[in-house]
Amino acid sequence: MEALLLGTGLLLGAYVLVYYNLVKAPPCGGIGNLRGRTAVVTGANSGIGKMTALELARRGARVVLACRSRERGEAAAFDLRQESGNNEVIFMALDLASLASVRAFATAFLSSEPRLDILIHNAGISSCGRTREAFNLLLRVNHIGPFLLTHLLLPCLKACAPSRVVVVASAAHCRGRLDFKRLDRPVVGWRQELRAYADTKLANVLFARELANQLEGTGITCYAAHPGPVNSELFLRHVPGWLRPLLCPLAWLVLRAPKGGAQTPLYCALQEGIEPLSGRYFANCHVEEVPPAARDDRAAHRLWEASKRLAGLGPGEDAEPDEDSQSEDSGAPSSLSTPHPEEPTVSQPYPSPQSSPDLSKMTHRIQAKVEPETQLS
Numbered sequence: 001m002e003a004l005l006l007g008t009g010l011l012l013g014a015y016v017l018v019y020y021n022l023v024k025a026p027p028c029g030g031i032g033n034l035r036g037r038t039a040v041v042t043g044a045n046s047g048i049g050k051m052t053a054l055e056l057a058r059r060g061a062r063v064v065l066a067c068r069s070r071e072r073g074e075a076a077a078f079d080l081r082q083e084s085g086n087n088e089v090i091f092m093a094l095d096l097a098s099l100a101s102v103r104a105f106a107t108a109f110l111s112s113e114p115r116l117d118i119l120i121h122n123a124g125i126s127s128c129g130r131t132r133e134a135f136n137l138l139l140r141v142n143h144i145g146p147f148l149l150t151h152l153l154l155p156c157l158k159a160c161a162p163s164r165v166v167v168v169a170s171a172a173h174c175r176g177r178l179d180f181k182r183l184d185r186p187v188v189g190w191r192q193e194l195r196a197y198a199d200t201k202l203a204n205v206l207f208a209r210e211l212a213n214q215l216e217g218t219g220i221t222c223y224a225a226h227p228g229p230v231n232s233e234l235f236l237r238h239v240p241g242w243l244r245p246l247l248c249p250l251a252w253l254v255l256r257a258p259k260g261g262a263q264t265p266l267y268c269a270l271q272e273g274i275e276p277l278s279g280r281y282f283a284n285c286h287v288e289e290v291p292p293a294a295r296d297d298r299a300a301h302r303l304w305e306a307s308k309r310l311a312g313l314g315p316g317e318d319a320e321p322d323e324d325s326q327s328e329d330s331g332a333p334s335s336l337s338t339p340h341p342e343e344p345t346v347s348q349p350y351p352s353p354q355s356s357p358d359l360s361k362m363t364h365r366i367q368a369k370v371e372p373e374t375q376l377s
Helices: 002-023 047-058 070-084 099-112 137-159 171-175 190-214 241-254 263-270 297-310 323-331 357-362
Strands: 038-042 062-067 089-093 118-121 163-168 220-226 281-283 286-288
Touching (some): 047 070, 047 118, 047 263, 070 089, 089 099, 099 137, 118 137, 137 163, 137 220, 171 190, 190 220, 190 297, 263 281
Parallel strands (some): 038 062, 062 089, 163 220, 220 281
């Protein structure tokens, strides 16, 4: 009996050490009052994104939940208004698998919202599921969609500077390797999905790095944020049903709750004084070094140019797509796409601020860049 108690005590002590040193997330501080500021959080209907949006709403920000599912997005917006006491939480439809949907979201946002202070790219997938596309679905949702969305919203971010872009990345980027000859090739099978997921997380880190270089001097700063090992839908989404009863208790013990996973993205969005660290990778609310592949400026710039091509943005071309590229995207819609991506749903139970004339013009034109050169966790 004594041996059993001793063994139990040792196990409990070891768990406490592991929990407080590796699992428990440090709380986010940063700006306490966000009244008058607007934030967009993608994939905010559940998990890390929802907890991120909740904290922003509690601090007084106007928060736009950019989600694919109308039903779940509307429900999340209602929940967050109730929990935060902030009525300025709305839903807008966004399907990152569809470039037409991304453009429609940007058009709707720029025509209805006068400012954008914080853009958090939280949405992501770890598997294609049963979906079969003619392109790399993981790359489209985890990187190309956010890349295009950032381009389309840049005028608003610049007009509201200082502003921030946060890309939710992952420690999986350490296993990533970008093959530019096969970048958009469809992914088949779970082994390819694991590799492709790591590759997209590497793309997230390189994107934040190159975006910081491109936007130097504009007042926009960019960060890649690793939320840590999180017990979220992304972890359990593709686990077989018979295995979930076994994994759920284990996940509860050794993985962070979504609220804990939201702390580093919130730190990057709100912490004052980290502007000189723009383009860097953060974990546990502090900057961390990344492997050579994730700080390769040549690869980052090459990915930038490849992403422009895959997003339909040619060299020197403004971000508004021509009719041919848009019809091509609409003609072969993703199975994840919203029924009518050209008419995004906007949940707005409370009046939004009126858009300014200057910003409405931004809907149709994005300034060309001339400077050279995020979940399974």
